[in-house]
Amino acid sequence: MSQIYDLSQVKRRNLQLIAFEDGLFDLLLGSVYMALAIYPVTRELLGPILNLVLYLGWLALLVVGQLLIRYFVSKPRIGYVRLRNTLAMRLLFIITIVMVLVTFGLVLVTLLSPGLGSASDVTFAPNPDRSYLVELITLLVLGAFFSFLGYMFGVRRLYFYGWMVGLAYLFSVYMEHNAGWIFFFPQAIAAGVILVIGFVLLLRFLQNYPLHGE
């Protein structure tokens, strides 16, 4: 009750209800990261071009699917709201769009980057001297991005997601270069955790927000 006197808390609650309450954001995020964990395997099977087409198609399907579920399932339960077009909201919107584009760019770069080679590559040798600067930067970018989102929207699990996914990516690349793992197992586990949280949130949402007739 005390938070109703705090306008910034009310604004945050509005954003949480619209964007994070139904768990669809988590499911989308988990699906994208799961796809990125599997991509080295499918690239072995399909080749880089077909793999890229497959992943872009999958990404489009996820985004469209999420929008449809949000429109037909979440919106009738949460209700309709139009937020005020304040300077802070516009700024938040622009920053979010830029961050999403940067993430999308990173996904593309990852998908297009050359891999280690064939899974059956007999010349594979561990490379303990490899620099992990790019992966460390990715960890910091993901950690900072999700922490920013978590802070702005007041959603604490986003802090956890950012650092977990960043660390999982670093560990996956390390294992790829030192143990020859083609499947990004740590990243798949991180994506699995996000998917489980998303499913739990979606079930809880369906239970807590029944359809409402006026």
Added chain:
Amino acid sequence: MESKNKVTNETGNDHGLRELAQVDRLIHEPARLMILMVLYTVDLADFTYLINATELTDGNLSSHLAKLEAANYVEIEKGYEGKRPRTLLRLTEEGRLAVESYRSTMQQALQNMKGEPDKCA
């Protein structure tokens, strides 16, 4: 010049508490305050959203909205989205000013209420 909100006489009946008497009682009711605070932060919301945001029951929300509409604090627009009825709610300019006035009055009153309460033995 002594401020109106400070102690000004020996009877002690002017300790800034008069601010509280000026509070808009229509807004001061917790459920209505919740409704207004939510509507203050958005441009427009429908009935379902307001139920979720305030966690009030349908009947409770309807009766409070009727009072707020009668005071011209809230504008209610009934319509349809497809075949489903939809009630859109928006804070009027008068309602927005009333919320702002309420906030400043309460902030002033609470500021004047500083100090340690007497402790019982």
